[in-house]
Amino acid sequence: MRLLVLGGTEFVGRAVVEAALGRGWEVTVFHRGRHAAPPGARSLHGDRTASDGLTALADGTWDAVVDTWSAAPGAVRDAARLLRGRVGRYVYVSSCSVYAWAPPAGYTEDAPLVDGASADAGQTDYARDKRGAELAVLDAFGADRSVLVRAGLILGPYENIGRLPWWLNRVARGGPVLAPGPRDLPLQYVDVRDLADWTLGAVGQELSGPYNLVSPPGHTTMGALLDACATATGGAAELRWTAPETILAAGIEPWGRLPVWTPPGSDLHDALHGADVSRALATGLSCRPVGATVADTWTWLRGIGGTAPRRPDRPPVGLEPETEAKVLAADRSGPREGVPDTTP
Numbered sequence: 001m002r003l004l005v006l007g008g009t010e011f012v013g014r015a016v017v018e019a020a021l022g023r024g025w026e027v028t029v030f031h032r033g034r035h036a037a038p039p040g041a042r043s044l045h046g047d048r049t050a051s052d053g054l055t056a057l058a059d060g061t062w063d064a065v066v067d068t069w070s071a072a073p074g075a076v077r078d079a080a081r082l083l084r085g086r087v088g089r090y091v092y093v094s095s096c097s098v099y100a101w102a103p104p105a106g107y108t109e110d111a112p113l114v115d116g117a118s119a120d121a122g123q124t125d126y127a128r129d130k131r132g133a134e135l136a137v138l139d140a141f142g143a144d145r146s147v148l149v150r151a152g153l154i155l156g157p158y159e160n161i162g163r164l165p166w167w168l169n170r171v172a173r174g175g176p177v178l179a180p181g182p183r184d185l186p187l188q189y190v191d192v193r194d195l196a197d198w199t200l201g202a203v204g205q206e207l208s209g210p211y212n213l214v215s216p217p218g219h220t221t222m223g224a225l226l227d228a229c230a231t232a233t234g235g236a237a238e239l240r241w242t243a244p245e246t247i248l249a250a251g252i253e254p255w256g257r258l259p260v261w262t263p264p265g266s267d268l269h270d271a272l273h274g275a276d277v278s279r280a281l282a283t284g285l286s287c288r289p290v291g292a293t294v295a296d297t298w299t300w301l302r303g304i305g306g307t308a309p310r311r312p313d314r315p316p317v318g319l320e321p322e323t324e325a326k327v328l329a330a331d332r333s334g335p336r337e338g339v340p341d342t343t344p
Helices: 012-021 074-083 126-141 163-173 192-205 222-233 244-249 266-271 278-282 290-303 321-330
Strands: 002-006 026-031 041-043 062-067 087-095 144-153 175-181 209-213 239-240
Touching: 002 012, 012 026, 012 163, 012 192, 012 222, 062 074, 062 192, 074 087, 074 126, 087 126, 144 192, 163 222, 163 239, 163 290, 175 222, 175 244, 175 278, 175 290, 175 321, 209 222, 222 239, 222 290, 239 321, 244 321
Parallel strands: 002 026, 002 062, 026 041, 062 087, 087 144, 144 209, 175 239
Antiparallel strands: none
């Protein structure tokens, strides 16, 4: 197979490239040259936001292209139009954010989508940018040659958002750790390597259409995730499970300041941890255990010195030590690690 990856040097794109090379595919990576492409991939350089930025793609044919763009949809529109006669299938890594807020738990690919998106729009907000890019792909390649990978929370090696790296580094520091409860809160995410494997499988199967691409609801729990962080980093931390009400009353925003966590029963939890993924499972999605994702991410993180790369277009994540200490001091009566959790 001949694969073109637009990007391909960071996080999702890099995982796709490495997985394709591992299958013996011929891989071309189109990128700006700020980061080295994985060894074995052919590099083409260009900036797709520039007026002549796609010149390097003027020639060549490929069985499929994988695109992870998440800014102005026009960049996807231009690439798709340029490639439509020379690429068999366009795989766009989109997001479950394209669904109209707030999708109820159990939402499928047929759920209502955000309004106001356009393939010709400039950069607006994440949800409409992703939906606009989907529309650009559909316009150029049609529904029968387009795959829309609507990913949820993505974790694993090369993460450049900072969510799992923040938890790993926080737990590695040891001491009392504010663990947002309840411990058995179900989580839904996808390891970036499982996303990459499914994506390549979709190319091989000549799939088309939208797919919610994330693990089954309840694939793991908040407790299992943080336990895995403690195991991977040496187990020096004391996880102090704290009730959601206590966390929210302290003004701590879910998801951003406590990465991955969302309050149980909230619209945010249903939207981020409640997608129906039966369509992806039926077409080959396989999800590795949380322990493997966490351990491999810690190994990668240590290998690069402990500081994960950060995308400049995303806000910082994580809780300030002062705020954590203040909440823990005010919640001394909360459940402790090793004690049954009775948080509702």
